[in-house]
Amino acid sequence: MIEYRLNGPVSQERQRIRLMSALRENRFPQAILIDGPVGIGKKALAIELAKALQCSDPNVRPCGHCFGCKMAADVGVTDSWVVPMEAKEAGARNASDVSAGSTAKTVQDFKQAYIEEIFKNPYRIDIFSAAAGISVELIRTMTNSFVLKGDRVRVVIVAEADRMNESAANAFLKTLEEVPPDTYFILTTSSREKMLQTIRSRCLALHLLPLSDDEVKSETLRLLGEDADPSDVTDDVVGLAVGSPGKALYYVEHGKAWCELAAKYLKHSLNNEYYEAFKELGEAGVEEASDAMRFLEVLSFLISDLLRQQSGAKLRIPATTALVNIDAYPRVDASALDRALETVQETLSRVASRRTVPTMLLQSLSIKLFEGSK
Structure with a gap:
C-alpha cells in the first residue's frame, strides 16, 4: 500500500x-x-x-x-x-x-x-x-x-x-x-x-483549525528566515494573530503602528479629544475600507483586552493595553467596555457593507464609544 x-x-x-x-x-x-x-x-x-x-x-x-x-x-x-x-x-x-x-x-x-x-x-x-x-x-x-x-x-x-x-x-x-x-x-x-x-x-x-501560540511563533520565525530576530515576534503580534501565521507576519511589519494608533484613538475618545482622534486617523491615512477594517480589528482586540484586565484574565496584547492606562478612568467599568466593543463591531459591519464613507464612521465612533461613561 x-x-x-x-x-x-x-x-x-x-x-x-x-x-x-x-x-x-x-x-x-x-x-x-x-x-x-x-x-x-x-x-x-x-x-x-x-x-x-x-x-x-x-x-x-x-x-x-x-x-x-x-x-x-x-x-x-x-x-x-x-x-x-x-x-x-x-x-x-x-x-x-x-x-x-x-x-x-x-x-x-x-x-x-x-x-x-x-x-x-x-x-x-x-x-x-x-x-x-x-x-x-x-x-x-x-x-x-x-x-x-x-x-x-x-x-x-x-x-x-x-x-x-x-x-x-x-x-x-x-x-x-x-x-x-x-x-x-x-x-x-x-x-x-x-x-x-x-x-x-x-x-x-x-x-482547518488555528495554530497554537507556540506554533504561530515558530512558524512565523521560520517564514521570516534565518536572519529573523525573535524579539520581532512579540506577545502582541502573537495575540493579534489569533492562531494565524499569515496575520503574525503582517503584524510583525505593521502591528506597532496599528496598535499605537488604536491606543491613541481610544485615549482621545476617553478624554473627549475628538479633533485629535480625527487628526491621528487622517495622518495615518486610514481612508480606504480595508484600512478601516484593519484598524477596527485592532481596536476590538484592545477593548477586549481592557475587559480581560478588569477581570484578571491573561492579556492578548499586553504592551498595547498598558498604553491606555484604563485605571485612570474609574467610571469606565466592564459594562461600558462591553458597550464600546459592541459599537466597534457594529461599525466594522457598516464599513464592510461599503455603504458609508469609512472616515465618517470612524469619526462618529470616537464620539459614541464611551458616551455617558466619562
Missing part, C-alpha cells in the same frame, strides 16, 4: 490524517473545500495535496522528485490554479493570442506572478487586493484547458473561492456536476458562507 505523508502543523494533524486515509484507501473526492480563518495555511495544505495527488512514486507520496510532484510545484503551470485577479488583469489577452515578440503582459503572466507569491509564502494575507475577484472568464479559461490534460492526473487549486462572482460560481458549478476523469479541485476559502450552497454541497468540507 502507498504511504502518504502530508506535512503541516501539529494543530492541524487530525485534518491531515483524514486526508491521508482517503488517499490510501483510494476514495479521495474529486472536489474538496478547505475553509478556516485567513493565513492559517489553507493554500499550503492545498499545495501538499496537489503534489500527493499527482505523484507517481509507488511507495511514498509526495516524493518531491517525480514528474507529477515537479508539475505541482512549477509556478509556470498556470492552468493548475484559479486565483482572484483585478479586472484589467483578468481582461488581458491570452498567451496564445499574443503575437511573437510582444512585450504585453498576458493573463497568464499576471496569474503566474500571483502563484509565485503564494509559493514564496502560502500564509500571506495580502497577496490579492480588495478589488480582485474570480470572473467567469477565468473559470472558462480553466475549463478550456482540460482538453490539453492528456492522460495525467490533473489538480486545480481555486484560491479564495468565495471571490467568485455569480456568473463564475454558476459556471464552476456546471464543471462540478460532471468532473472530468482524473481531475481534482481543491478550493480554499475563509468565507464559506459567501459561496453557493450548491458548490459547497458537492465538495468534501475540511475545516
Whole structure:
C-alpha cells in the first residue's frame, strides 16, 4: 500500500490524517473545500495535496522528485490554479493570442506572478487586493484547458473561492456536476458562507483549525528566515494573530503602528479629544475600507483586552493595553467596555457593507464609544 505523508502543523494533524486515509484507501473526492480563518495555511495544505495527488512514486507520496510532484510545484503551470485577479488583469489577452515578440503582459503572466507569491509564502494575507475577484472568464479559461490534460492526473487549486462572482460560481458549478476523469479541485476559502450552497454541497468540507501560540511563533520565525530576530515576534503580534501565521507576519511589519494608533484613538475618545482622534486617523491615512477594517480589528482586540484586565484574565496584547492606562478612568467599568466593543463591531459591519464613507464612521465612533461613561 502507498504511504502518504502530508506535512503541516501539529494543530492541524487530525485534518491531515483524514486526508491521508482517503488517499490510501483510494476514495479521495474529486472536489474538496478547505475553509478556516485567513493565513492559517489553507493554500499550503492545498499545495501538499496537489503534489500527493499527482505523484507517481509507488511507495511514498509526495516524493518531491517525480514528474507529477515537479508539475505541482512549477509556478509556470498556470492552468493548475484559479486565483482572484483585478479586472484589467483578468481582461488581458491570452498567451496564445499574443503575437511573437510582444512585450504585453498576458493573463497568464499576471496569474503566474500571483502563484509565485503564494509559493514564496502560502500564509500571506495580502497577496490579492480588495478589488480582485474570480470572473467567469477565468473559470472558462480553466475549463478550456482540460482538453490539453492528456492522460495525467490533473489538480486545480481555486484560491479564495468565495471571490467568485455569480456568473463564475454558476459556471464552476456546471464543471462540478460532471468532473472530468482524473481531475481534482481543491478550493480554499475563509468565507464559506459567501459561496453557493450548491458548490459547497458537492465538495468534501475540511475545516482547518488555528495554530497554537507556540506554533504561530515558530512558524512565523521560520517564514521570516534565518536572519529573523525573535524579539520581532512579540506577545502582541502573537495575540493579534489569533492562531494565524499569515496575520503574525503582517503584524510583525505593521502591528506597532496599528496598535499605537488604536491606543491613541481610544485615549482621545476617553478624554473627549475628538479633533485629535480625527487628526491621528487622517495622518495615518486610514481612508480606504480595508484600512478601516484593519484598524477596527485592532481596536476590538484592545477593548477586549481592557475587559480581560478588569477581570484578571491573561492579556492578548499586553504592551498595547498598558498604553491606555484604563485605571485612570474609574467610571469606565466592564459594562461600558462591553458597550464600546459592541459599537466597534457594529461599525466594522457598516464599513464592510461599503455603504458609508469609512472616515465618517470612524469619526462618529470616537464620539459614541464611551458616551455617558466619562
